[in-house]
Amino acid sequence: MDKFYLTTAIDYVNGAPHIGHAYEKILTDIIARHFSQRTEVFFLTGTDEHGIKIQKTSKEQGMTPKELCDMNAEKFKQAWKALDVDYTKFIRTTDDYHEKVVQKIFKKLVEKGDIYKHSYEGLYCSGCECFLNEKDLTEDGLCPDHLKKPELVKEENYFFKLTKYKDAIIKHIKENPDFIVPSFRANEVLNQLEDIQDISVSRAKTNVQWGIDVLDDPDQVIYVWIDALSNYITAIGYDTENPSDLYKKLWPADVHVIGKDILKFHSIYWPAFLLALDLPLPKHIFAHGWITIDESKMSKSLGNVISPTAVLENFEMEYPDAFRYYMATSAPCGKDGNYSDADFKEKVNAHLANSMGNLLNRTLSMLVKYFDGEIKPEFKEQSDLFKKALGTVKVVENHFNHFEIAEAAQEIIGLVDMTNKYVTDNAPWTLAKEEKWTECGIVLTTVLEIMCIVSSLIYPYCPNIAKEMAKQLSFNLDTKLDDLTCDNIKVGKLISKEEIKPVFLRIDSEFADKTAKSSKK
Ligand code: MSP
Numbered sequence: 001m002d003k004f005y006l007t008t009a010i011d012y013v014n015g016a017p018h019i020g021h022a023y024e025k026i027l028t029d030i031i032a033r034h035f036s037q038r039t040e041v042f043f044l045t046g047t048d049e050h051g052i053k054i055q056k057t058s059k060e061q062g063m064t065p066k067e068l069c070d071m072n073a074e075k076f077k078q079a080w081k082a083l084d085v086d087y088t089k090f091i092r093t094t095d096d097y098h099e100k101v102v103q104k105i106f107k108k109l110v111e112k113g114d115i116y117k118h119s120y121e122g123l124y125c126s127g128c129e130c131f132l133n134e135k136d137l138t139e140d141g142l143c144p145d146h147l148k149k150p151e152l153v154k155e156e157n158y159f160f161k162l163t164k165y166k167d168a169i170i171k172h173i174k175e176n177p178d179f180i181v182p183s184f185r186a187n188e189v190l191n192q193l194e195d196i197q198d199i200s201v202s203r204a205k206t207n208v209q210w211g212i213d214v215l216d217d218p219d220q221v222i223y224v225w226i227d228a229l230s231n232y233i234t235a236i237g238y239d240t241e242n243p244s245d246l247y248k249k250l251w252p253a254d255v256h257v258i259g260k261d262i263l264k265f266h267s268i269y270w271p272a273f274l275l276a277l278d279l280p281l282p283k284h285i286f287a288h289g290w291i292t293i294d295e296s297k298m299s300k301s302l303g304n305v306i307s308p309t310a311v312l313e314n315f316e317m318e319y320p321d322a323f324r325y326y327m328a329t330s331a332p333c334g335k336d337g338n339y340s341d342a343d344f345k346e347k348v349n350a351h352l353a354n355s356m357g358n359l360l361n362r363t364l365s366m367l368v369k370y371f372d373g374e375i376k377p378e379f380k381e382q383s384d385l386f387k388k389a390l391g392t393v394k395v396v397e398n399h400f401n402h403f404e405i406a407e408a409a410q411e412i413i414g415l416v417d418m419t420n421k422y423v424t425d426n427a428p429w430t431l432a433k434e435e436k437w438t439e440c441g442i443v444l445t446t447v448l449e450i451m452c453i454v455s456s457l458i459y460p461y462c463p464n465i466a467k468e469m470a471k472q473l474s475f476n477l478d479t480k481l482d483d484l485t486c487d488n489i490k491v492g493k494l495i496s497k498e499e500i501k502p503v504f505l506r507i508d509s510e511f512a513d514k515t516a517k518s519s520k521k
Helices: 020-035 053-062 067-083 096-112 162-175 183-192 224-229 247-252 262-275 310-314 321-328 341-371 384-401 403-425 426-435 437-458 464-475 516-521
Strands: 004-008 039-049 089-092 117-126 130-132 149-159 203-204 217-222 257-258 284-288 292-295 337-339
Touching: 004 183, 004 262, 020 067, 020 257, 020 284, 020 292, 020 321, 020 384, 020 403, 039 067, 039 183, 039 224, 053 437, 067 089, 067 247, 096 117, 096 217, 096 224, 096 262, 130 321, 149 203, 149 262, 162 262, 183 262, 217 224, 224 262, 257 321, 257 384, 262 284, 310 341, 321 341, 321 403, 321 437, 337 341, 341 403, 341 426, 341 437, 384 403, 384 437, 403 437, 426 437, 437 464
Parallel strands: 004 039, 004 257, 039 089, 257 284, 292 337
Antiparallel strands: 117 130, 117 149, 203 217
């Protein structure tokens, strides 16, 4: 693996970011940080800024569409900064270079004979930014995702020959069982492919003005999903005539991380556009589940929409690590997760403060108490736990290869629990009382070696906690996963009493339920 190129969905900027958007960006950042411990990573995110939805919202708010986009794109960037989402590039679909290449892409599809003009009448949902079939609506004729009545649209616009690529896409999905992750979603896509039709890929300017103009046809704007999906290649310098070196190095993407609601666009429309452009398909499409709040769907009408930073503010957290950890472990791969204040507090207190943080703190404190913080040469011994720890590294890597982020975290906490048990079983305090100094030193050093591995494995989830752990262990956190050993703790003085500090403080109970209350204000 000489590079890893991963992307998130680009968010609509008709509103501010919420915890659902944050969930995806955190998951992607964790994958990016993990793979940065194995290879060179390029992490793309951004905002989706055209279309009828933005046009309507800006009008309601008395702004130009561009003003609305500028205001909200900034909020997304700030949220990702607060959550330590460390992307390589942020694309906005109103960026000049993107708009120009999207026009060329559309032109190439026309030249290829894959786009034709057609008079059309259909039901358009501005929430989904797509036409819906009557059979997909609820009994009351509403869009099932947005619970809004779609608008009847009669237009002459351009159509893309999606049906031409149907068989090739079915073949690709069947021959590449890990193209769609988790695999249980592949069947859904294969079912949807059964009755696909050609799709409208432009809108008449009489109805939609906020979009990228079709070259040579000033009465039409390019459909927002062609515009949006193309970001994955325009951001890295794709051009129909002369693609950049970066594009050549990075494409095909290793994974597009998206929510389950937009899988159809990524596993049917996007592959069809790419095939039409004679470009390779992305290696994986990872569809994560949705986040609910206290087991309810997040919605403005329920008043339970939580901002991405509300949890940090309400629990007065200096770092986003605990929130990142909680979100990332809220659901198994591809399943829906839930946020609740009480659960958040309980989980991070148990895993990060009690199991992991205390283990390091207790061990270092004993090292100071019994040995003045010094590692003696005779403390360095092999242990069965080392084999287990290095085995965990491989298991974690394998989970990440399948985008099983929560499952990987469970392995890491499993290693911590096993190490806690090792401490209990070997009772270094008793060994000290009995003046079995070498044995006591071996137990403490063994634990500290394991904690170096733990700091490396937990880094993608909790980068600040990991850095603090590594600092107290004098461990180099830049060590690649493949180069990890259980020989990191140096002989000599490791730490003094003043240098020991808790890496994660328990969340005080008084904070419970604050987030939910404040978000309803
Ligand atoms: N603009 C399109 C994506 C274009 S990608 C070429 C879009 N935007 S969105 O703002 O509606 O959603 C952005 C991402 O956030 C999607 O992957 C979506 O699934 C995800 N989520 C939105 N609400 C969510 C939850 N409540 N929970 C988890 N993810 C959710 O779709």
